Amino acid sequence: MTATASNSRRVHLVQGILFWIFRLATYFVLACATYIFLDIGIKGSRTVFTSTPPFINVPFLTEPPQTLYVFDYEGKKMALSDRQFRQWKVEHPGTEVEASSIAYSAGGIWPCIVGTALLVIGSMILALGIGISSAIYLSEYSRNGPLIRLVRIAILNLAGVPSIVFGLFGFGLFVIFFGWNVSLIAGWFTLGLMVLPAIITASEESLRAVPQGLREGSLALGASKWQTIRKNVLPYAMPGILTSSILGIARVAGETAPIMFTAAYAMKDELPWQVTRMTDFFFQGVMALPYHIYVVSSKIPQNEYTERVQYGSAFVFLFLVMLIALTSIILRERSRSRLSW
Amino acid sequence: MEGVADPRTLIPERTKSRRAQVVIEQAIKAFFGGNALVAVIVLALITIFLFREGFGFFGQNLANLRLYRQAGLEYVDIIRGNAAQHESLSRKLSEIRLREVRVMEKRNVPLEEINAALAPFDQFASAFSDTAENLHGLVSDLTDQASALKEQLFARAELLAQRNQLERSGAQTEAEKIVVPEVDRAAALARLREGSARFESVSAEITAKLYNLLAQAPAMPDPAGQKHFEQWKTRARKYLAGLPAASEKLRTWSPDTPIPWYRSISSFLFGRDWVTASFWQDWYGIIPLLVGSVLVSIVALVIAVPLGVASAIYVSEIASRHEKRLIKPYIEFISAIPSVVLGFFGIAVVGQAVRAASQSHFFKWVSFFPISERLNIFTAGCLLALMAVPTIFTLSEDALRNVPRGFKEASYALGANRLQTIARVLVPASLSGIVSAILLGLGRVIGETMVVLLCAGNRIAIPDFTQGLGAIFQPVHTMTGIIAQEMGEVVRGSTHYRALFMVGLVLFTITLAINYLAQKFVARYRMSIG
Numbered sequence: 001m002t003a004t005a006s007n008s009r010r011v012h013l014v015q016g017i018l019f020w021i022f023r024l025a026t027y028f029v030l031a032c033a034t035y036i037f038l039d040i041g042i043k044g045s046r047t048v049f050t051s052t053p054p055f056i057n058v059p060f061l062t063e064p065p066q067t068l069y070v071f072d073y074e075g076k077k078m079a080l081s082d083r084q085f086r087q088w089k090v091e092h093p094g095t096e097v098e099a100s101s102i103a104y105s106a107g108g109i110w111p112c113i114v115g116t117a118l119l120v121i122g123s124m125i126l127a128l129g130i131g132i133s134s135a136i137y138l139s140e141y142s143r144n145g146p147l148i149r150l151v152r153i154a155i156l157n158l159a160g161v162p163s164i165v166f167g168l169f170g171f172g173l174f175v176i177f178f179g180w181n182v183s184l185i186a187g188w189f190t191l192g193l194m195v196l197p198a199i200i201t202a203s204e205e206s207l208r209a210v211p212q213g214l215r216e217g218s219l220a221l222g223a224s225k226w227q228t229i230r231k232n233v234l235p236y237a238m239p240g241i242l243t244s245s246i247l248g249i250a251r252v253a254g255e256t257a258p259i260m261f262t263a264a265y266a267m268k269d270e271l272p273w274q275v276t277r278m279t280d281f282f283f284q285g286v287m288a289l290p291y292h293i294y295v296v297s298s299k300i301p302q303n304e305y306t307e308r309v310q311y312g313s314a315f316v317f318l319f320l321v322m323l324i325a326l327t328s329i330i331l332r333e334r335s336r337s338r339l340s341w
Numbered sequence: 342m343e344g345v346a347d348p349r350t351l352i353p354e355r356t357k358s359r360r361a362q363v364v365i366e367q368a369i370k371a372f373f374g375g376n377a378l379v380a381v382i383v384l385a386l387i388t389i390f391l392f393r394e395g396f397g398f399f400g401q402n403l404a405n406l407r408l409y410r411q412a413g414l415e416y417v418d419i420i421r422g423n424a425a426q427h428e429s430l431s432r433k434l435s436e437i438r439l440r441e442v443r444v445m446e447k448r449n450v451p452l453e454e455i456n457a458a459l460a461p462f463d464q465f466a467s468a469f470s471d472t473a474e475n476l477h478g479l480v481s482d483l484t485d486q487a488s489a490l491k492e493q494l495f496a497r498a499e500l501l502a503q504r505n506q507l508e509r510s511g512a513q514t515e516a517e518k519i520v521v522p523e524v525d526r527a528a529a530l531a532r533l534r535e536g537s538a539r540f541e542s543v544s545a546e547i548t549a550k551l552y553n554l555l556a557q558a559p560a561m562p563d564p565a566g567q568k569h570f571e572q573w574k575t576r577a578r579k580y581l582a583g584l585p586a587a588s589e590k591l592r593t594w595s596p597d598t599p600i601p602w603y604r605s606i607s608s609f610l611f612g613r614d615w616v617t618a619s620f621w622q623d624w625y626g627i628i629p630l631l632v633g634s635v636l637v638s639i640v641a642l643v644i645a646v647p648l649g650v651a652s653a654i655y656v657s658e659i660a661s662r663h664e665k666r667l668i669k670p671y672i673e674f675i676s677a678i679p680s681v682v683l684g685f686f687g688i689a690v691v692g693q694a695v696r697a698a699s700q701s702h703f704f705k706w707v708s709f710f711p712i713s714e715r716l717n718i719f720t721a722g723c724l725l726a727l728m729a730v731p732t733i734f735t736l737s738e739d740a741l742r743n744v745p746r747g748f749k750e751a752s753y754a755l756g757a758n759r760l761q762t763i764a765r766v767l768v769p770a771s772l773s774g775i776v777s778a779i780l781l782g783l784g785r786v787i788g789e790t791m792v793v794l795l796c797a798g799n800r801i802a803i804p805d806f807t808q809g810l811g812a813i814f815q816p817v818h819t820m821t822g823i824i825a826q827e828m829g830e831v832v833r834g835s836t837h838y839r840a841l842f843m844v845g846l847v848l849f850t851i852t853l854a855i856n857y858l859a860q861k862f863v864a865r866y867r868m869s870i871g
Binding site: 011012014015018019021022023025026028029030032033036039040129130133134136137138140141142150151154155156157158159160161162163164165166167168169171172173176177193196197200224225226247250251253254255256257260261290291293294297298302310311314317318321322324325326329333 | 362365366369370372373374376377378379380381383384386387390391393394647648649651652654655656659660668670671672673674675677678679680681682683684685686688689690727730734758759760781784787788789790791794795821824825828829833841842845848849852853855856857859860
């Protein structure tokens with residue numbers, strides 16, 4: 001008896017230790033992520049927030065990026081943006097200073113925010129249009145057959161294609177073959193097709209969650225298939241579709257590789273709506289936040305002058321994407337706990 | 342009777358509207374069906390366009406390789422190989438010296454004494470590298486000759502192509518206006534091949550001098566150093582013994598030996614060099630990039646698999662309900678962190694931290710520490726692990742949760758405790774699901790671009806595996822990284838441009854294969870639970 005008792009105590013101990021290891025592994029992952037959020041959050045908020053009203057660094061959010069000039073003047077270290085530097089030169093005529101320039105490190109990120117917003121809106125409209133339509137076909141019309149199997153296999157595999165391959169594809173098809181060049185519309189199509197599998201899967205899941213009885217009732221009353229879908233299926237599936245699609249927005253906004261050579265410019269002086277012709281709007285490259293972060297973290301050195309724009313843009317970008325993701329997760333958790341049928 | 346309409350007038354109208362309605366319904370169905378086909382079309386288009394842009398690579402690369410031989414670049418590279426060997430031996434000598442200095446510094450020997458003790462060795466080393474002077478001179482002379490010839494041949498080929506194109510489009514007179522200069526390849530090559538004789542005399546000189554030098558090599562002050570030095574001597578003798586073989590190779594080398602077509606493919610798939618925009622010769626070998634991608638993924642998975650699977654087991658079996666409700670969304674939340682932000686974090690924080698850790702006293706016992714590059718395989722692997730954990734976690738947790746309750750209950754009923762149930766029942770039952778989760782994690786990691794582009798160090802070289810585990814602290818370049826970095830700068834239609842598309846195609850194939858495997862495992866998992 002004592003042997004079994006000590007044995008069981010040992011087993012208990014081993015179990016306890018292993019469970020603690022599992023617990024530690026889990027919390028280690030959470031701690032790593034938290035550290036990233038805190039590091040970028042704290043260092044980035046130094047750029048984005050100010051200690052005086054309005055507490056938000058408005059110029060950083062509303063100005064285009066500029067080159068920063070750093071120089072010594074009368075024993076003081078001066079760091080001026082391009083525009084300030086030119087003004088300073090006018091105010092101090094005759095003074096020669098040796099200024100070293102650091103690209104992108106002054107000014108703000110307004111054009112990048114605008115560009116990312118435009119890219120997200122366009123590609124999501126595209127992806128939602130195609131995605132919901134395909135999901136309706138797959139869940140409402142299709143019968144199992146070789147073609148539908150092919151479609152499903154394609155969707156599964158498309159979901160695993162690396163984003164850089166989508167970039168290459170978009171470059172080959174839209175930029176070169178269609179001759180759209182580096183443009184907003186090429187970016188829309190590339191990003192839209194990239195999130196398509198996620199949107200289709202999410203939409204189909206929501207459509208299938210609508211009880212069969214709702215369809216049958218409608219059909220029994222003499223409604224046609226399309227009437228049934230439009231009046232009795234889509235309205236109930238739509239919240240679910242949109243909720244799951246928000247995560248797609250986070251992905252579209254967060255990807256850099258597909259837009260690197262299809263839509264993004266490192267620097268552009270005009271804002272997207274400053275075009276002479278309407279059609280030019282679609283065929284212009286834009287600045288985008290993720291690409292801007294790539295540029296400022298790899299093309300300029302790491303020092304106290306560049307940290308401002310690096311952490312600032314990373315913070316704004318992370319904040320926006322995480323806000324979108326959080327919305328999606330919260331909405332989904334709520335809809336899960338409020339199962340209506 | 343008046344209130345009832347004539348049935349004959351009603352029926353045709355109804356059928357007409359019916360028919361219209363049916364047509365509309367059909368059209369709507371066709372519209373949705375067409376949209377459903379988009380996924381298939383896109384997948385097909387991706388394949389087509391990768392091929393379309395990439396396939397010309399093999400022809401262009403073959404021409405590139407043929408020019409390499411015809412212009413005698415290959416010939417010069419045989420000699421250059423020997424010069425490089427000599428240089429690497431010289432470098433090895435300075436490494437031996439560095440090690441020796443470190444050993445003596447540890448014994449607190451003052452610097453003057455160290456230098457005095459190593460003076461004969463230094464003399465030997467400088468004498469050794471001096472012997473190669475003529476060899477280097479020869480290489481640089483021949484390099485100039487060969488590149489001049491290559492330039493001429495290349496220019497001629499361009500003009501010929503231009504003329505042919507004009508002729509084909511019917512512009513005879515304009516075609517005739519293009520003067521294609523004759524290149525006296527035979528004479529140029531003959532001049533180049535005078536190098537054989539020069540090489541022979543140079544190598545005879547080197548051999549004589551070095552054997553002489555080796556005979557009077559100084560002894561090292563320290564036995565470990567002596568051992569390294571002896572190893573070096575064997576290598577040096579091997580190098581000397583190889584010189585006659587090189588002369589032989591030079592003598593038998595012929596610029597007109599044909600290069601078979603498959604060399605273009607094999608030099609891409611098995612080539613160990615990726616050299617572009619070089620004045621000498623471009624090489625497009627995918628091996629360094631592939632090795633880089635694979636190493637980074639292995640490091641990432643070694644970190645992510647234990648963490649991901651452990652947290653999946655924890656959340657699905659051990660955690661309380663409150664913990665579950667917090668942890669699951671949080672890990673999903675992690676998966677939404679944009680990769681470029683992770684990459685930036687790697688540059689700004691992780692790289693420094695890894696290097697600082699390698700310099701600390703705590704890790705003094707590790708032979709390959711301290712590391713010199715802060716951006717390396719390990720840095721990128723750590724960050725990629727954080728991207729792979731959510732994927733592995735979510736899918737493994739799903740698989741564990743989908744094990745039927747009966748399995749667990751039966752196990753408890755037989756007297757098993759929780760740990761036994763987890764280890765012997767739940768994990769085996771969901772194993773194929775977990776494996777497919779790991780495979781999908783691998784797919785995500787190997788296709789990830791921004792993190793490796795920013796954090797893997799971007800040095801195109803196969804890591805030095807002689808350092809053992811130290812290899813994972815060396816910088817590499819990856820398949821995704823090279824596309825992202827070089828695509829923006831290449832000339833459209835050039836060999837380099839097409840090579841990048843080929844790399845994309847390889848990447849695409851690898852991810853499709855991984856995806857296929859993952860689906861296979863999921864199918865098995867469904868069956869096993871039945």
